[in-house]
Amino acid sequence: MRWLILGCYAVAAVALLAAGLGACPEEKTKVNVTLVVILATEEGNVIDKRLTEFAKEVQEKYPSFKSFKIKTMMKKSLAPDEKATFKLVDEVTAQVIVKHGADKNNKVSLSVTAPEQGEIVYRTVCGKYLPIVTRYQTQADERLMLAIEVKPCKE
Numbered sequence: 625m626r627w628l629i630l631g632c633y634a635v636a637a638v639a640l641l642a643a644g645l646g647a648c649p650e651e652k653t654k655v656n657v658t659l660v661v662i663l664a665t666e667e668g669n670v671i672d673k674r675l676t677e678f679a680k681e682v683q684e685k686y687p688s689f690k691s692f693k694i695k696t697m698m699k700k701s702l703a704p705d706e707k708a709t710f711k712l713v714d715e716v717t718a719q720v721i722v723k724h725g726a727d728k729n730n731k732v733s734l735s736v737t738a739p740e741q742g743e744i745v746y747r748t749v750c751g752k753y754l755p756i757v758t759r760y761q762t763q764a765d766e767r768l769m770l771a772i773e774v775k776p777c778k779e
Contacts (some may be wrong), residue, residue: 654701655722655732658751658773659710661695665765678755678771689767712739713762718770721765726750732774739768750775 663676664682668691671679675692682689700708702722706741710718711734716739723733723745731747739760753771760768 631661644754653723653725654703656699656775657708657720657722657734658697658699658775659718659720660697660773661712662769662771663693663713663762663764664689664769665691665766667691671672678753678769681755682757682769687702692722692769705735712770713768716760716768722774726776734774736770736772738770748772 648682659723662678664679666688670691670693674694679689679692684690688770695713698710700720701712702708704722705720707721710720712718719735719737720740721735723735726732730750732750733745733747735743735745736754736756738756738758741756741758744756745777746754751773753773756772758768758770762768
């Protein structure tokens with residue numbers, strides 16, 4: 625009789641997990657996505673103070689970029705599997721999908737499709753920006769770059 629009761633509990637636990645009720649609630653909560661639109665040029669030497677670290681990182685791989693400015697900064701709160709379209713410049717857009725919220729390692733999985741780029745799927749730590757240098761040149765001959773951050777994070 626004892627084995628029968630334990631077996632019933634095991635079946636119930638498996639059923640709950642299969643139904644998604646046993647999933648970590650953090651992975652199902654909304655994630656705040658911040659997307660920063662950055663324009664860079666090979667002329668001048670003007671770097672927005674807020675982009676100092678970003679510029680250093682980009683210049684390691686692309687030393688010809690000398691000036692960096694923030695065009696816009698947008699925030700959206702997205703549930704897992706929700707897609708958001710962000711308007712960037714010159715009528716081009718980027719799409720972001722949250723694959724899952726913060727997991728036990730405090731990482732969030734995102735899918736980003738930027739102009740003239742394929743889909744990028746990556747896991748990131750909360751509170752850190754991922755820099756993306758796109759191939760898109762604006763009508764003003766500036767290179768479009770993105771920086772993406774996710775929050776909230778587990779303490």
